[in-house]
Amino acid sequence: MTALRVLHVEDEPDIREVAEVSLGLDPDLVSRSCGSGQEALAIVEDWLPDIILLDVMMPVMDGPATLARLRANVSTADIPVVFMTARAQSRELDLFRSLGAVGIISKPFDPMTLAASVRNYAHPPDELTTLRNGFLERLSNNATALTRYRSLLEGGMARRDTLSRVRDMAHSLAGAGGIYGFAEISAAASALEEAAIAALDAPTGVDIVARRLDHLLAGFPATTGIQRNIPPLALNA
The missing domain is CATH 1.20.120 (Four Helix Bundle (Hemerythrin (Met), subunit A))
Incomplete structure (x- = not known):
């Protein structure tokens, strides 16, 4: 089985660490993490992920701005992107989906089910x-x-x-x-x-x-x- 490549973009180091451990519970996931949208755009030039977990609220370049840059690049336009956010109001969720996110994972997330959630978004049922x-x-x-x-x-x-x-x-x-x-x-x-x-x-x-x-x-x-x-x-x- 080919490992699923996951890029996690989050400016809070503690959250990145928890997510790395959570994703590591699935031996068929390979994950990388970074602390900003700019860093994410640099990583995908050399390491193309199968799915991206993207924090919404980040300094300088937030999640929606990062997603727009990803969609504008032909190499990354089709990568599924899941927003991770504490803003789980229905109005915000509708906005995030309208921007092109395939889903939303609310923060705080369940460390024991994060990997399964990622797999569901990466390979949704047809x-x-x-x-x-x-x-x-x-x-x-x-x-x-x-x-x-x-x-x-x-x-x-x-x-x-x-x-x-x-x-x-x-x-x-x-x-x-x-x-x-x-x-x-x-x-x-x-x-x-x-x-x-x-x-x-x-x-x-x-x-x-x-x-x-x-x-x-x-x-x-x-x-x-x-x-x-x-x-x-x-x-x-």
Whole structure:
């Protein structure tokens, strides 16, 4: 594994020392520190970091001014920069992000988690992964609702309204499941949607809806995120 190179820019020697020890807890991080924006600009000419931790309040050249110089240099323009600041008001945080910072670490920071925070900012999850994780969370919520609808159908309560809700939820899952790599869930949801539509016109089809709903729920991911095998379903089920 290639070590992650971290440059820490902070004018307070005590804070630099604590950060150096904190980052050193991760054997796959290589860090350097300096006490000013000017020094940071000199260091990156010869030692290009993967991420920069940048103090906001520094004399002569503060954090935002240093960031502007980094962004103006083609060699350093794309380096992720995280501001470290005690000014954690929402207005200031929005300003720092608007300047191009990828994140903010509040001071005082937790020495035991600083390295992990740096790694998260250096390698953030890609957008598709974030969306897929959101879909998994949605599946968990859907499982609760669909289980309740299954009980209502079995008890013969609120049948038409329940069928409409099952149809709408199945339609949504049928469209999204395949996008995020859950093709079997998508297919099972599509079959459930068809059954729910048919049952709205022919109440005798409620038993088929219940079976297809069971089939769909059986294929929902376990809490580990690993997909279970969906049991075979007869075409007329």
